[in-house]
């Protein structure tokens with residue numbers, strides 16, 4: 001890493017102790033930015049990096065709620081409003097027991113660059129809670145969401161901060177959150193949240209967008225080598241919203257998707273995953289992947305273990321951060337891997353990324369490859385602002401255009417900085433320069 005940047009990075013780490021994922025995300029971005037600072041000394045003079053690593057505002061709050069047995073429960077809520085140089089803070093809410101300030105900051109930091117890459121007018125933010133939705137009834141989820149919004153409402157707004165979903169937060173949760181916001185504020189402010197239901201201000205394609213976008217990005221990377229997804233053997237991790245829609249899109253492009261996972265284990269279905277059955281189990285019944293094997297013949301369910309033990313030509317990590325390490329990366333590379341598209345945020349460890357890059361694997365980092373979700377959130381905001389709703393075909397066409405645009409900008413930036421095919425460099429520099437220019441233009445804020 002460039003020595004000038006290393007000094008700034010060390011200060012950031014010392015000021016934010018114990019936040020390992022945030023340190024990782026910051027380090028990974030700083031490693032790409034040396035050459036940009038050679039060309040743009042004004043970024044150093046303007047303390048852009050120091051400002052960028054310090055969130056504009058961080059909110060931590062108590063979330064008290066009552067479970068079905070009448071017991072009082074206390075969780076912790078977070079919203080980190082990281083950077084609003086390009087637009088209102090924008091990013092999801094994650095409900096998962098692993099959520100803490102460091103996780104929210106890593107996600108919020110990544111979101112700044114991701115959102116810049118989309119070309120849409122959105123800043124970066126993230127939030128969530130250490131609440132564990134697993135095994136909770138609808139009524140408990142509703143009471144939790146209502147309590148969460150009872151604090152959050154005062155910090156958000158269509159021109160201020162626009163939350164959406166992430167792990168553990170989907171259409172059901174956004175509905176309860178929106179209802180409570182409306183009740184407290186007495187405003188039908190559609191643009192305050194995205195990922196809404198289609199009959200009350202949501203956008204078609206938003207549920208599919210992250211997974212579809214990841215696959216479109218992977219296809220664009222493959223095209224640069226005269227390849228395509230058609231006929232590839234694809235392994236996906238996760239079985240939530242991103243994973244399911246990535247599987248569906250990869251299949252429409254002719255890929256054979258043979259495996260996916262949940263936190264208990266993974267399935268191998270050599271005939272190709274039955275997306276309708278997967279949706280029924282995961283989205284309708286909110287069940288476990290084990291059920292899939294029980295209901296379909298010739299499927300292997302592996303309890304525990306890692307889906308990255310399987311061979312694939314294309315890997316789509318769509319579960320969570322740091323799920324694919326250096327050893328797994330090396331094994332995949334040995335066994336014929338061509339491309340990786342990150343549907344999750346920072347699913348590959350720094351070791352894994354190094355292995356992929358050394359081997360010349362096409363590697364699409366999350367902040368570029370999974371930007372289709374937030375980009376379609378921005379399309380939802382656009383529809384809300386004009387009180388319009390677009391067709392599926394039109395919205396999907398916009399998503400495709402945006403993903404191809406992100407791919408091409410990352411590739412062009414990597415070329416410009418002398419490292420063709422390095423999408424990590426292209427994404428980090430491409431996102432950073434846009435935000436840095438806007439920050440300098442807006443003065444010392």
Ligand code: GLU
Pocket residue numbers: 090091092093114162163164165166167194345370371373374375377
């Ligand atoms: N949580 C998603 C992400 O990681 C989507 C955020 C949004 O739609 O605002 O980008």
